[in-house]
Amino acid sequence: MSANADAVKLFRHGLADLPAVQSTLVAVYAEVYADQLAIPFHSVERFEKRLAGHASRPGWEAVVGYVDGEPVGYAYASPLPQGTRWWAGMLNPLPEEDRAEDGARTLALFELMVRHPWRGTGVAQRIHEELLTGRPEERVTLLVEPTHVKVKALYERWGYEDIGDQRPFPDAPVYATMLRTLRA
Numbered sequence: 390m391s392a393n394a395d396a397v398k399l400f401r402h403g404l405a406d407l408p409a410v411q412s413t414l415v416a417v418y419a420e421v422y423a424d425q426l427a428i429p430f431h432s433v434e435r436f437e438k439r440l441a442g443h444a445s446r447p448g449w450e451a452v453v454g455y456v457d458g459e460p461v462g463y464a465y466a467s468p469l470p471q472g473t474r475w476w477a478g479m480l481n482p483l484p485e486e487d488r489a490e491d492g493a494r495t496l497a498l499f500e501l502m503v504r505h506p507w508r509g510t511g512v513a514q515r516i517h518e519e520l521l522t523g524r525p526e527e528r529v530t531l532l533v534e535p536t537h538v539k540v541k542a543l544y545e546r547w548g549y550e551d552i553g554d555q556r557p558f559p560d561a562p563v564y565a566t567m568l569r570t571l572r573a
């Protein structure tokens with residue numbers, strides 16, 4: 390495969406497509422995170438469990454980029470449900486009005502990854518923007534490790550703001566919580 394970004398075609402997958410795309414999502418994850426799979430939180434097994442949880446929510450969608458049928462990267466997201474624990478791990482709690490969720494207010498972007506040959510080609514941003522296109526939510530949130538300063542800077546260039554650190558699970562790293570307004 391050559392890293393011809395213009396050849397990348399984007400496909401949007403809803404919940405009904407999950408059985409067909411699941412092995413692709415897992416395989417790309419295992420390649421992109423190959424050097425971290427020994428860490429329990431980053432293991433393939435835990436990724437599969439997280440994916441199953443995220444994809445059990447209505448409104449889950451993935452955008453996958455392909456060249457000649459080969460996946461080059463993807464992003465997936467689903468809306469935060471009422472009673473979500475997404476905001477509960479904030480080290481400095483947000484005001485109540487900022488953490489109220491009704492299942493339609495906030496899209497959570499859970500994964501974005503691109504295989505090495507397509508890094509720095511603009512494909513990641515295309516995948517990301519395609520995923521947000523047409524979404525009905527008013528805002529989108531994601532978590533990024535604050536030590537990954539260049540990735541965080543990328544998200545800031547894409548319109549996200551850092552609204553504070555959180556630890557989503559007891560054995561998870563501390564993440565910066567990023568928020569971008571989609572519509573007023």
Ligand SMILES: CC(C)(COP(=O)(O)OP(=O)(O)OC[C@H]1O[C@@H](n2cnc3c(N)ncnc32)[C@H](O)[C@@H]1OP(=O)(O)O)[C@@H](O)C(=O)NCCC(=O)NCCS
Pocket residue numbers: 421501502503504507508509510511512513514532533534536537538539540543
């Ligand atoms: C995040 C990602 C999709 C962005 O793709 P992109 O827009 O093409 O941007 P790049 O890959 O060129 O990354 C931008 C910079 O961040 C750095 N970077 C990327 N992923 C990183 C990571 N996981 N940790 C630390 N730095 C990282 C890159 O080295 C690059 O630095 P450089 O400009 O000095 O070369 C892609 O880098 C990726 O798949 N990374 C691995 C998975 C990941 O970390 N996803 C984000 C989770 S929040």
